[in-house]
Amino acid sequence: MFKRVDRKAESRKRHLRVRNRVEGTPERPRLSVYRSLNHIYAQIIDDTKGVTLVAASTMDNGLKDQFSAGGNIEAAKVVGKAVAERALEKGVKKVVFDRGGHIYHGRIKALAEAAREAGLDF
16 A cells, blocks of 8 residues: 655654754854745744844745745745845855755755855855
8 A cells, every 4th residue: 555645744854854964053054944835935043042143035025026926936036135135244154054854946946046146155
């Protein structure tokens, strides 16, 4: 018989596996990405203090006007660029990338590449 796959549980396991290896420090904070069906969120976190330094998402008032829908690659690129610009304003240049249990493909990849193009190093 076939085994039923619980996708949420599998994604959670992948996320925990990534988080065991990836930790944000004051020198290299963690760029964490969360993706839902309709939106994408990114934040830069210093895990030693438990503080979010910078955040951007498709829900931000300044970013909503730049794309038609929040759940596509175009929106992910805008959010990646925005989070990188905000990080550079705060003096953060190097980060470690936490893909949140998702594969490096599609919206996650678009956000990461846009952040790199805007000046973040990871």
